[in-house]
Amino acid sequence: MNTIIRHISLILLGFAFASGPAPNAWAQSDPLPSWNEGAVKKAVTDFVASVTTQGSPDFVPVDQRIATFDNDGTLWCELPMYVQLAFMLDRVKALAPQYPDWKTKQPFQAVLADDMKALAASGEKGLMELMAATHAGMTSDEFAKIVSDWLATARHPRFNRPYTELVYQPMLELLAYLRANGFKTFIVSGGGIEFMRPWTERIFGVPPEQVVGSSIKTKFEMRDGKPVLFRLPQVNFIDDKAGKPIGINEHIGRRPIAAFGNSDGDLEMLQWTTLGASGARFGLIVHHTDAEREYAYDRHSHFGKLDVALDAAAVNKWTVVDMKKDWKRVFAFE
Amino acid sequence: MNTIIRHISLILLGFAFASGPAPNAWAQSDPLPSWNEGAVKKAVTDFVASVTTQGSPDFVPVDQRIATFDNDGTLWCELPMYVQLAFMLDRVKALAPQYPDWKTKQPFQAVLADDMKALAASGEKGLMELMAATHAGMTSDEFAKIVSDWLATARHPRFNRPYTELVYQPMLELLAYLRANGFKTFIVSGGGIEFMRPWTERIFGVPPEQVVGSSIKTKFEMRDGKPVLFRLPQVNFIDDKAGKPIGINEHIGRRPIAAFGNSDGDLEMLQWTTLGASGARFGLIVHHTDAEREYAYDRHSHFGKLDVALDAAAVNKWTVVDMKKDWKRVFAFE
Numbered sequence: 137m138n139t140i141i142r143h144i145s146l147i148l149l150g151f152a153f154a155s156g157p158a159p160n161a162w163a164q165s166d167p168l169p170s171w172n173e174g175a176v177k178k179a180v181t182d183f184v185a186s187v188t189t190q191g192s193p194d195f196v197p198v199d200q201r202i203a204t205f206d207n208d209g210t211l212w213c214e215l216p217m218y219v220q221l222a223f224m225l226d227r228v229k230a231l232a233p234q235y236p237d238w239k240t241k242q243p244f245q246a247v248l249a250d251d252m253k254a255l256a257a258s259g260e261k262g263l264m265e266l267m268a269a270t271h272a273g274m275t276s277d278e279f280a281k282i283v284s285d286w287l288a289t290a291r292h293p294r295f296n297r298p299y300t301e302l303v304y305q306p307m308l309e310l311l312a313y314l315r316a317n318g319f320k321t322f323i324v325s326g327g328g329i330e331f332m333r334p335w336t337e338r339i340f341g342v343p344p345e346q347v348v349g350s351s352i353k354t355k356f357e358m359r360d361g362k363p364v365l366f367r368l369p370q371v372n373f374i375d376d377k378a379g380k381p382i383g384i385n386e387h388i389g390r391r392p393i394a395a396f397g398n399s400d401g402d403l404e405m406l407q408w409t410t411l412g413a414s415g416a417r418f419g420l421i422v423h424h425t426d427a428e429r430e431y432a433y434d435r436h437s438h439f440g441k442l443d444v445a446l447d448a449a450a451v452n453k454w455t456v457v458d459m460k461k462d463w464k465r466v467f468a469f470e
Numbered sequence: 471m472n473t474i475i476r477h478i479s480l481i482l483l484g485f486a487f488a489s490g491p492a493p494n495a496w497a498q499s500d501p502l503p504s505w506n507e508g509a510v511k512k513a514v515t516d517f518v519a520s521v522t523t524q525g526s527p528d529f530v531p532v533d534q535r536i537a538t539f540d541n542d543g544t545l546w547c548e549l550p551m552y553v554q555l556a557f558m559l560d561r562v563k564a565l566a567p568q569y570p571d572w573k574t575k576q577p578f579q580a581v582l583a584d585d586m587k588a589l590a591a592s593g594e595k596g597l598m599e600l601m602a603a604t605h606a607g608m609t610s611d612e613f614a615k616i617v618s619d620w621l622a623t624a625r626h627p628r629f630n631r632p633y634t635e636l637v638y639q640p641m642l643e644l645l646a647y648l649r650a651n652g653f654k655t656f657i658v659s660g661g662g663i664e665f666m667r668p669w670t671e672r673i674f675g676v677p678p679e680q681v682v683g684s685s686i687k688t689k690f691e692m693r694d695g696k697p698v699l700f701r702l703p704q705v706n707f708i709d710d711k712a713g714k715p716i717g718i719n720e721h722i723g724r725r726p727i728a729a730f731g732n733s734d735g736d737l738e739m740l741q742w743t744t745l746g747a748s749g750a751r752f753g754l755i756v757h758h759t760d761a762e763r764e765y766a767y768d769r770h771s772h773f774g775k776l777d778v779a780l781d782a783a784a785v786n787k788w789t790v791v792d793m794k795k796d797w798k799r800v801f802a803f804e
Contacts, residue, residue, distance in 0.1 A: 329723070
């Protein structure tokens with residue numbers, strides 16, 4: 137996959153002369169081999185054809201081909217818990233020796249005892265305390281290294297693989313396919329923007345400047361003549377639900393023409409993308425229906441709840457991926 | 471200029487086969503014709519050569535070639551006042567018939583009477599009231615149209631031309647030159663992000679998603695089944711001074727390797743870009759020294775004050791453009 141992404145990047149950067157295959161080489165083979173033939177795959181390729189065909193009434197110039205992707209549950213696995221939550225719990229355990237009082241102090245005690253019930257009881261206030269203890273109090277460069285080091289060793293409890301291997305192969309193909317068709321692909325996630333940026337380029341081909349996410353406040357300081365950004369224990373922005381169109385407007389500054397999500401947290405992003413603007417628009421929801429190869433969940437899930445947005449999909453003619461039926465492969469390692 | 475930008479864009483987008491000249495055609499002619507020969511021009515071209523030459527110890531891969539530009543006073547004229555301030559004052563006058571009480575209510579009264587002394591006396595509180603009255607209370611789409619309509623008719627008081635013609639020709643060439651060398655160019659301005667985005671792509675070749683600026687808060691709403699972002703009278707972010715590295719980190723997520731400014735508001739951006747990180751870095755300050763063709767101002771100016779950053783330039787070996795000496799032309803219309 138990395139080779140394909142690199143080749144496409146080279147073409148887009150205009151080095152096609154020197155080292156890449158000619159663009160039409162791509163048109164001849166199936167760009168979405170992990171998608172089963174059917175209405176969903178056809179909806180994707182029909183949309184892309186309609187906005188990229190010169191002379192088509194729905195043609196969209198390259199610079200306006202903006203596509204936004206949710207991350208958790210849309211590009212990678214979000215069960216049995218959000219990856220960033222797993223990171224946070226592991227981080228509490230790693231830091232615990234420095235803070236002996238955590239053994240008897242909630243919500244830390246709950247984390248150290250793997251007591252998820254007590255953790256849940258600590259509510260949003262508890263979560264914010266954990267966030268402050270694990271995500272703040274270091275520079276942005278230091279945090280990036282902490283995240284990278286953790287991802288290098290952490291393993292998914294069910295699949296026993298690095299979390300960065302639990303990315304959906306059909307979605308990787310979709311990202312590359314859109315980019316090969318002149319789209320600029322963005323991640324727009326409720327997850328932490330600085331939690332994602334250290335690895336999104338390598339895993340998804342999405343560079344840091346095309347990642348939108350939740351953030352905490354930072355402070356600029358000179359330390360021994362060197363500038364740093366120090367991470368503060370204060371929420372700056374929550375990029376979820378109605379925050380997603382706000383984050384999109386703040387970071388991208390124009391409306392996407394295609395948006396991809398999987399939960400109620402993506403409802404407003406899909407609305408902002410598809411409703412009330414002229415021209416062709418595409419909204420897609422990944423419905424997790426495959427307990428065997430991944431997980432099956434929707435209206436009653438603690439993570440990635442898909443309820444209102446599933447009803448809205450029917451009303452607004454958003455494409456719904458039935459993971460079990462529409463995806464030939466879920467993960468590359470299958 | 472627009473033709474050059476379009477050609478370069480096409481090359482970068484990989485359509486060089488079909489319509490653009492071969493990349494090396496550009497290498498043969500001077501990419502910076504409005505810059506006089508000398509140490510400053512040489513510093514620019516030497517830096518670009520060092521980071522783009524394969525095998526050079528300072529070589530930087532394309533995806534890391536991030537360059538950030540201040541706007542007011544760096545890319546376009548900021549005297550006799552910031553363009554956005556001129557917009558705000560004009561907007562108060564345009565709205566005044568709807569608000570009869572403004573005739574006797576500060577700070578509006580001061581604006582309507584062109585009483586700059588009374589306006590200054592209203593301080594930051596007065597400015598915030600004007601900002602709320604002129605920049606909030608409409609959707610983001612509506613605001614973009616208000617800005618575009620104003621720019622189409624407003625004229626600079628001295629040059630009697632649209633503000634969008636008062637952009638520095640040498641800087642337009644520099645933006646295009648950097649992009650032709652694989653740089654991604656960003657604007658990082660204290661000005662309003664939504665004030666700039668309607669025109670930066672057309673004037674500077676910088677698309678909305680590469681504009682970072684100050685912002686007010688917005689609210690997502692569905693109105694008659696259509697989603698809008700409504701602009702609220704609350705400051706969200708001030709992208710000036712220490713805010714610039716914070717804005718850069720938030721929007722771009724990696725350190726620029728080159729930064730261009732003209733005032734003390736750019737000091738921290740230049741520090742963040744050039745100090746304490748490994749590899750070649752380039753900082754440049756435009757020093758306004760040409761009262762005849764533009765304006766001459768620095769340490770004591772009300773707009774674009776250049777004092778601390780001018781001293782820092784000497785210490786940190788940032789390149790300082792002497793506008794009078796280093797620029798063959800200031801504006802394209804000369």
